Amino acid sequence: MIKHELGKRIRELRNQTGLSQEKFALKIDMDRTYLASVEAGKRNISIINIDKIAKGLNVSISKLFEGIGENNE
Amino acid sequence: MIKHELGKRIRELRNQTGLSQEKFALKIDMDRTYLASVEAGKRNISIINIDKIAKGLNVSISKLFEGIGENNE
């Protein structure tokens, strides 16, 4: 499922920045618990917030989705 | 704005397939008018539907976003 793949990927990249969910959420002006649920793959996140997160991670959206969403599960 | 860039990109790729909005929407089981508004950059589309469109266009999401979302406008 794309939501879970994306969530995992976001968590990986965020961990690489060394920031906690809280710090990162603060940085991109997003609620911490919302970010947590996105990382957990529970939210059908929209493009505006994907863009926000990608910018916070300093990667393009294309880069963010690299290697994911290729198959249906 | 990311919504507009994405809409334009989707339209380009859809045109390359030779399908009308209606035919393409039907193919991916999406509402015709909704697809139109997405292409027009008016909708904050969610990841599930982005995935749906990418699959219909036979490209990865990463490929779909190639070259867009790099700057703020």
Next chain:
DNA sequence: TTGTGACTTGTAGTCCGTG
């Protein structure tokens, strides 16, 4: 520091039309 259930509000998304 992170996960989760529950909740309200705004809008995503659907279905019916029109020129």
Next chain:
DNA sequence: GCACGGACTACAAGTCACA
């Protein structure tokens, strides 16, 4: 074939208390 609108329902956005 497409842009646009009205009216509706489903669900994402955003926030909270608590674990």
